[in-house]
Amino acid sequence: MPDFFVNVLQIRDSSFDIGIKTGMEIKNQPIIKTLEAITKPEIDYDNMKSIYSSFAPHLLEELDGLAQSLNLSSNKAAALFSGYDVPKTEAMGCSALLTKDYYVRNYDFSPSLYDGVFSLVQPKNSLASAGYNLQILGRHDGVNEKGLVMGLHFVSNDGYTKGISPWAAIRMALDMCITVDEAISMLKEIPHSACYNFSLGDSRGNMAVVEASPDKVVVRREGSLTCVNHFQDDYLKNKNRDSIEGSLKRNNYLHNLKSNNLTQLEAFNNFKNKESPLFFTDYDNLFGTLHSFSYSYRNSKILTTIAQSSQNIEVDFKEWVNGMDINIQRLKGIIET
Template sequence: MSGFIVRIVQTRGDSFQIGLETGEVLRNSPNLHVLSSITKQEIDISEMQSIFSTFAPHLLDELEGLAEGFGISSKRAATLFSGYDMPKTEAMGCSSLLTKEYYVRNYDFSPDLYDGVFSLIQPNQAFASAGYNLQVLGRHDGVNEKGLVAGLHFVSNDRYQKGVSPWTTIRMVLDTCSSLEEAVAMLKEIPHSACYNFSLGDRLGHMAEVEASPDEVMVRYGESFLSCVNHFQDEQMKSKNRPSIVGSQERNKHLLSLKDKKWSHQHMFEHFKRKDSPMFFTDYEDLFGTLHTFSYSYQESRILTTIAGCRDVIDLNLQDWVNGEDIPKEELIGYIKRTEKS
């Protein structure tokens, strides 16, 4: 068994200050080395700034704060953390289930390419939110103070182009959108770099899967139940799927089998995080091991989340946090079983 740690970062204030505090916390973590190995040496800063100015201008201030917090140049911070013009990413697994009452999701990948950060932020210029960081600025998944919850799901690199990464897209949605309708509208406009699903739900129980590619975006709505995995399901988008989607289809079949069970938020959260669950995977060496479970109840404004092999659960009322009540936890410690390749 090997351990891994997720830090809990809680910051409030202007976007520059949030970036500064986040950078100071992560300055001595392995993040900088890992990101240096998977990002380009430089990007077109003016192109990135133009896109950010259109969709989430406050994130430019956060990038400046991250630069100071990490002790690097603004140009280097933009290259490392903006999520713009990223090289093609490895396939990752993500499964989400949405009902009118809650959203539950697992993220599956490798701990070697995992930020290991759960952030609660309250920017003066954007909505407060809670979620797991990716490339520091971005988010795997999360929920904002308006009760809008979102997560990303890799599909393929079909028609890959220079554009905004899905994790930066999730961050822009959480920071600036208050409803499913607003999130869908933004996802139709952002220049996507690759093919991803975005699972979305809001406090009114509205839900959708946005199937996004660099050249086309389709929306699949749910009425009372929706599953979202790692392949496009809209007939118009299926040609963009990877050649083999058997694993994604099997996960989707299991999710659909849960539709009539009417489980509570707590029960579904437990089902996703259990090691013996059909939704929990341990193939970490091949980039498909469960790293965290994230969930949110709309009526209770309740987040339940944990990481693989961790006895502790973050159980918090997001509105209480927005009103100033920090949580006492500083980290989650998880354990995973890794197998040596022969």
């Protein structure tokens, strides 16, 4: 049972300096070599830059900071970190429950393809946010200072094309959008590379699941929502993977769970519990639970932890935005296959 670690970064600075400081933190970490192995040597930098300029231009400054701190060219840094034109990912799980009071989810994948970074960042020219890094610049999931919370859920590679990864899309929306409706508008415009669900909620009580493919985006809204790894819209169902039994099973469990009217803490504890039907240990096949993340709209509380950790991160995010850092620098968990 190897130990598993996630570093906690807290940075308040310009976007360029956030890139510099993030680069310094990851400079000698295995994630750099991992990304070098799985990304393309170079991408169409001009097209990537054009897309970023349209949706979140400040992130180009963060990329420049990463490039400088890691002694990379702008094109190489973009290939490694931008989330544009990324090779296919063949498997990934994630389960989310959305209510008017809170959002909670698990992220399931492999520790060998995991950044191992939880960032709280406050740029000078965009919204502050907190979430788990993916490909350094992107986010698996997270929340911003206005109470918009989001997560990604892999569906398939049907129609895969050159475009923006879902983790880059989440970072763009968290940095630039205040409400679910604003995030939906952005997700309808972003050129998506593959088929993903996005689970979204905000402090105004809005909830939605965005089913996004390279050629069509559909929005689902109803009561307390659940989100897993298959499309439910009739138009998009043909894009699902051949086998979605596990996703259907988790979705049924989530629907039963939401009928219990659990508190945020009760739901969070259910998601992170190793004995839960939502917790998985098939890490060798890219389906093991790596972290649990939750946010309460009522008190701005983030609850998060990593696989089988005895420690939770609890953050009053409103207080953090107002300048109060948390005193946790690292989480230790266990990967048990």
